[in-house]
Amino acid sequence: MRKLHFDNRFVRELPGESGGGDVPRAVEHAVYSLVDPVPMPAPTLLSWSPEAAALIDLDAGDIDAAFLDLFSGREPVEGAQPFAGNYGGHQFGHWAGQLGDGRAITLGEVVNAQGARWELQLKGSGRTPYSRGADGRAVLRSSLREYLCSEAMHHLGVPTTRALCLVGTGEQVVRDMFYDGHPQAEPGAIVCRMAPSLLRFGHFELPASRGDTRLLEQLVEFTIDRDFPELSGHGRARRAEWFTEICARTARMIAAWMRVGFVHGVMNTDNMSVLGLTIDYGPYGWIEPYDPDWTPNTTDAQRRRYRFGQQPNVAYWNLGCLAAALSPVVGDDEALQKGLQHYADTLERESRSSHARKLGLDQFRDDDLPLLQELHALMQQAQMDMTRTFRSLIDIDVRRPSMESLEGAFYDSALRAEYEEPLRNWLVRYAKRIDADALDADTRRQRMQAANPCYVPRNYLAHQAIERAEQGDLQTLENLLDVLRQPYVEQPGRDEYAARRPDWAAQRAGCSMLSCSS
């Protein structure tokens, strides 16, 4: 493996602590703790992403024993300065205090030949000072899901952290998947994730909660200098501008989630990136039968705080927490309030643009709202597959709109029959609207194809890849990753990947229900 060029600004420029091993402790006046990954007994490389590797100038020729040593955490590599980050967070609406990277360890910041910076972080690589009572490990099922979805989201055009590789640890990790007294040993695995920065809202909330304004200010200035060099101005005004930029990026991320039917599942403020990237692929899921009230997360099944349709509001609430944390160093609550308003405005604009593209309209007008709302209501009542429904609309013949193209979207034939008439009426209205629209047929088709994925990493597809991987067969994962490289392009011979969720998967753990146990 060629040498990576590390430039560890975070560790170099900010206060951290070292020593003390993985003994759980309150870490004050420090934004990280130096700690090494725990060497794993028998690491194996299960998969790697050529697209992510290219971001740090690696290619197939670099995938060797040294690569495995580095990304399994076995060998310290020259230039790396591993650490666990110190952050807090609001979990399910409540301040949880110090959390920190309990099982994630950043190796360092790699700068590629173009000068782009990539933080490399192992998730599942052993205990840290932030592990509290837990083991610092991750199981194959959860690491594979993170690896798969990170790369799929990238190809879908959704802002996300990336995943470089998936490494089996050779260790067994015990998990009680549904917290119901049935612990089981599962294979362990580490995912190496990458992003220009992995800073979360919680990194700023923690020093703020402790009244440590000095540390907060230092971290804010550092983050803007390193990660937002395009922001002009200085001092407090620049900080306010920065918050507004976080709001805009978060809005774009949320609009993208809503467009593709992604449910994050645990939108705690410690799982929100200040770069507006999707981070922490835990009990996430994909909307199949359309249901804005659905959450895959069984841990949240009662309150459904993080259900699909609620995500825009939760992001706003989370930004409110960040604003409160930043208030002492911005010193201008009105500016922060304007930032929050900017979130709402950007989300509105982005959502309109996404509705226009999904429906194949030149512009999404105010009077198009009932058309969209009715479609959402019908998809929900008739339990239609979200991805397939939107993809089907591409083929509607505006002169003779018929149910035919929608056939593949239904899960229940009785509901299909029950809602046939309102759906037909809707199609007629939609066809009329399309016919009167400024876009020509080819442009409309292209627009719709680029906004409505044909393939998404459906929950059951990931589940199948996991089951096979647990038996040592990684080809199913590779095939799935390959399909998801071009999610908007229909790929001949790969229809099965675009199919509706099969019946067996409807109530199966891991396919429609996931817990935080990972």
Ligand SMILES: Nc1ncnc2c1ncn2[C@@H]1O[C@H](COP(=O)(O)OP(=O)(O)OP(=O)(O)O)[C@@H](O)[C@H]1O
């Ligand atoms: N097995 C574990 N060992 C140690 N700490 C853990 C473990 N699982 C979760 N944590 C810690 O619990 C907190 C909340 O967990 P959460 O499920 O949001 O994160 P995560 O899945 O571990 O990872 P991340 O947010 O880094 O993607 C975090 O501080 C996390 O590091």
Ligand SMILES: [Mg+2]
């Ligand atoms: Mg997390």
